Amino acid sequence: MLSLKIAWRNIFRQKRRTLLTVLTMLGGFTLSAISIGWADGTYNRIIEMFTRNRLGHIQVHAKGYLDKPSLYKNIKDYGDVGKKIAETKGVMSWTPRFFTAGLASIEDKSMGVQIVGIDPVRENEATRFNKKIIEGDTFSEKASHQAILGKGLAKTLKADIGDEVVIISQAADGSIANDLYTVTAILESGNMTQDRSTLYLHLKDAQELFVLYDAVHEIAIIAEELGQVDEVTERIRTKLDNPELKVAPWQEFARSFYIAMKADKEGAWIMLFVVILIVAIGVLNTVLMNVLERTREYGTLRAIGTAPLQIFRLVIYEVAMMAIIGVIIGTIISIPANYLLSLQGIPMPEQFTYGGIEFTHYYSEVNLHSLYLPAITVVLSALIVSLYPATRAARIAPAKALRSQ
């Protein structure tokens, strides 16, 4: 109590020095809070664009499908599998996908295409499918021989809404798959390469065309939270308990993307290190000067019966208080700053395209992690460098200190 009182009042003795020290800690805190928020924001946004809107956070395939995709490596009775997935804690939605290839023709234009069969309701729920449509209307809920074309593909085939498209391929039973569909919409997924060659069918239509009833090639899953993907993946594995099925989080099925993201994030740690350095030097200087100036005072306190540990605490409390003030003000600044940057974004000096998605802006994010990491960093580094001056203060020999008039 008494130590706290003295420490608190000591803060206001050298106002300029205190101000500078608090500013150093506040600056260090804010700098790292924004840089972590920023790294997290940019990172999570890219991952969300990459996974939430397209691939899903978690995918289920038949074993070996990803290494060598084939019509025959499929998930049977996908409805049951889906039901189990939906029951798993942490799963927000799931959507089945049917993949194969074929030839699409409109009048005299033909093109080899990737055929993707989707459940329109589930796909929209999971990856906001309908938002990607730039012209026309999405599939009817019931399969009714409709096709949706990627933007580039529509251009190549000179397709308009209402045109008839012929698809030719080989069905699972070896027969010729051949049918006629009406173009109902044109879609832009954000991945130009993909849009040049993708044709979407209603899942039921695709299954019928390829004579593979009740089978799909992929189930994409969206977790409630990106941060929980690993746990949710593990839960799904346990729940499905099927050696024929492979359940993988995005870090696995989009490995190179994951590695790129990870490298990018490391920059934030360098920032923390810089902050530690700045805070350490600033605080050490201040505390050493304070202790030196108050040698006689601490000597007096020691003389009249204060224990060394109490002097030690006096010095540490003072630093802790300054650090806490710095962190509190820093938090008050960082939250709105990160919030603003999460809405606004900062243009990247060099824009880049990854997996067909263009990234143009850095975005920040308000999260706990961007506050408590810098807070711990600032407070701890301030306290650690204060150990030395505090020990020195505690060890002051009263007789000697009192002689130094």
Next chain:
Amino acid sequence: MENKNNDLIVTHSLVKTYQDNGIPVKAVRGIDLTIQKGEFTAIVGPSGSGKTTFLNIISGLDVPTDGEVWLAGKKISEMSGSELSDFRRDHIGFIFQAYNLIPVLTVEENIEYIMLLQGVDKEERHRRVQKILTEVGLDGYADRLPTKLSGGQQQRVAVARAIVSQPSLILADEPTANLDSQTGVELLDMMRELNKKSGITYVFSTHDRMIMERARRLITLKDGRIDSDETRE
């Protein structure tokens, strides 16, 4: 053994040798002295004669190179640092030349500091502070900061701080050196009054003739030894 009931301080062949860059400086060269409870004693002598060194050793602020010190029946010359710290808190009140009040604490907080260390409860502290403020003539100054007081007033606060926890001994190394002589004499008279009233032992050092005259016992040091020791009525 050495300390009969009435002896407060007993020293035996006390020696203190400082090392000044490897050169030994003999500040105290063998002092045998007994100070009894309730004394009002001045230590005098030329500069460098060892007054401060002697006071520091008998108050446990410094340790002797050789010899023994007994204080209130305890052999303090062999105590550890933390034992000495607690001993000083409970048995010795200090008055310094430059007052040495804690600048961020008010008069009342300065005075109650030691009682806080001792764990005296709030009401008792307040009661004692009020009483002592009256005794040192500083009624109504409880909430002032030391910087807002004159030197004489600050030294009265220091006296109050030293005696409030009722120690066995008050030590004052040149308590009047920073005061003008009139104020110094007033302070000494006040200390003498308190000494008579409470029976607490006072040992102080001084250069000032007017101050020396107020002591009942006058011990003169010279080159780290007792040169003369006279008691007056």
